[in-house]
Ligand code: SF4
């Protein structure tokens with residue numbers, strides 16, 4: 001494998017329970033263990049897994065949930081990651097911000113990301129975005145080095161003229177924006193979303209926007225995505241994206257089980273844990289192939305958080321492409 005980035009799902013618990021999120025809920029027909037039955041990995045066990053991933057070339061850990069702030073040993077985890085020179089970002093909604101602020105003051109957090117979308121009609125995403133935006137400004141004030149707003153573009157918010165303004169506003173405050181695209185499930189195995197009807201359809205409008213964001217990136221605005229993303233995205237919203245070998249990201253569940261990807265829990269790969277990568281890499285690759293063939297219908301989402309902070313430091317990151 002050629003794992004560059006991992007996505008570590010440290011807990012499936014999330015107090016927000018957004019309507020279209022299936023990660024934080026047990027639902028009828030779910031192929032995954034019930035949320036309460038997971039034996040959560042401890043910080044030491046996560047570190048052991050990260051060491052294995054690093055030995056395979058992984059340079060960056062995206063730590064998400066559910067809501068990572070409810071992970072019981074969060075302070076210990078941050079400290080262990082820092083002490084071992086691990087590079088990471090936490091993806092949070094910004095809930096329980098007090099706990100994050102205290103961790104930053106007492107231990108120091110290297111990277112934090114939160115969803116900030118432009119939501120014309122409010123709802124769950126609007127609520128999450130408002131919490132996220134306030135939270136990110138506070139984290140920046142507290143001097144977290146890598147602060148990122150993850151912004152999902154969809155059919156409704158690309159129609160209004162606020163996207164470029166949002167990028168400028170964050171950039172002026174030293175906060176990076178990571179552009180992602182609204183995805184829809186392509187089979188019952190997709191567990192991050194149910195049909196929203198908001199996938200991007202207005203191709204011309206979208207292409208124009210991609211061109212403008214690319215120009216902003218070239219002008220030095222703080223945008224995480226590689227420049228190529230804005231060219232590739234135009235094709236991806238029409239034809240979909242399909243990842244293939246050698247896989248560059250690896251996603252892991254709260255108990256150390258390997259997932260097919262960020263949005264597919266998977267079937268065959270779930271027979272393996274991170275430790276198995278050491279001796280059973282070829283078997284695991286075959287399991288990936290099988291899951292992708294049977295369960296995946298493609299996606300449009302740039303499914304890893306890239307870090308400018310890391311890109312400055314790691315040559316490997318500079319050549320990283322989502323679709324390798
Ligand atoms: S989408 Fe994120 S914030 Fe919303 S319920 Fe799911 S994990 Fe929580």
Ligand code: SF4
Nearest residue numbers: 242243261296298299
């Ligand atoms: S294309 Fe890759 S990342 Fe996208 S849903 Fe399929 S397996 Fe997951």
